[in-house]
Amino acid sequence: MQNNPVSFVDKRVATEMPEVVRKATQEAIDKETQKIEKELGINGLLAKLSQVLGKDDLEKIKKLWNDANARPVRVGILGKCGVGKSTTVNNLFQGELEEIEPITLSTSRLGVGNSVAQYKKYKLPKGGRLTIVDLPGYGRDLVEDESYQEIYLKELKNCDIIILIIQANSSDLVDDQVMIQTLIEWKKAGLI
Template sequence: MKKPSGYALIRRHLRRYPRSLRQHLIKELNQLVMYEPVIGIMGKTGVGKSSLCNALFRSEICAVNAVEACTRQPQRVRLRFGNHYLTLVDLPGVGESQARDGEYSELYRELLPQLDMVLWVLKADDRAYAVEEQFYQDVFAQYCGPLPPVLWVLNQVDKTEPAEQWNWPSAQPSALQAERITQKVQVVARQLKITEAGILPVSVRGRYHLSRLVEAMITRLPKQARSPLVPHLQTGYRTEAVISTASSSFGDAVVNVIDQIIDLAPLPQMARSALQAVTHTVARAARSLWGFFFS
């Protein structure tokens, strides 16, 4: 016997709604399920953007040119897993030249409204981040519209001196390295004028703190983008905590959609109140059916 789909099960919980509203809700629910997150990946050439994406996501990301920043245009990579899509936008690296940075400033301002999140990748063994600081202040801090969340990824922390002390079997820094990584985070936070909590030290090669990065992404992404990201993650990062956050956010997004539709519908106040009373029942159903849509 064929199992009912997630949509068939959710329809059972929408039986109290007028047919026109029910159809509208199913349409909006489908848009939530099929939402395509767009994540911008920033950072100078050689910071490890491609290797980071390959470590996080199931689909292989083509390596970028490690010798020269050969493009002035963002490179879009569209990933597919089942019926779900994810777009990664590899943004041109800042700091290649002053002339290009001026061009990129305008390009980034045009792109920011399209992005759900920015992963800004830095190299842990760089000595200074003056270029990133200037660009962040000129473009992001001065931007007038709503900004996408920015996660600062301090990559390649396994190279922190003394690099030979990195514990490869346990994927952990030595005590001295850990102390210096903390100091580096503090330095970056001061220089970029951001909070230390917004900087995530990771190592792809050292398999260090990638799960924390994924959890931060799921927490900071807009609610509608969280669940559609999960199918694209490598198996090890689809943890109970990540799925719990995503499914809860999916339920919240469903509530928002229902409330908006009810508010706009030409209904008597009594009918409106009755429908609002069962909204959270539908939201609970959406959370429980999360696996039908995103597993």
């Protein structure tokens, strides 16, 4: 007996559907963003503060806000070697990749994946920028993992967010568990 699934969706509809869903989702996000901006955004906040602060103080607050938003958010990406960190990053952020810049530290290249951190700078569709720090993968070799610690500590302490990519269909999670515990210990020690 052959296993031939029956498709109840027209192929044309199936290929157009993701775009329709993406457009509807973006419209809903835009509407909610405008609502939040009006209620809680910087302009709403400045309007409320204008009742109690002078013009100079308002300008200082606005400058601080603009300076903070001008700096791209830095996201550190960690995971086992070969888990698909770079692929996940490239597919996760819908921004336009502006630049890839390797950060060279003294490590050895063993032929698979990155052995240095890479900065990937994205221009986001709604404005703003995002810098991804794509770190070398761990779990292939103990000596190599030890050499990457220097890179991890140097780069992660400058990241605003750390994302650990874990392979969902793998039962071998020991290396990931060790990395999670290591990150917790580094955080407690103030290293990141």
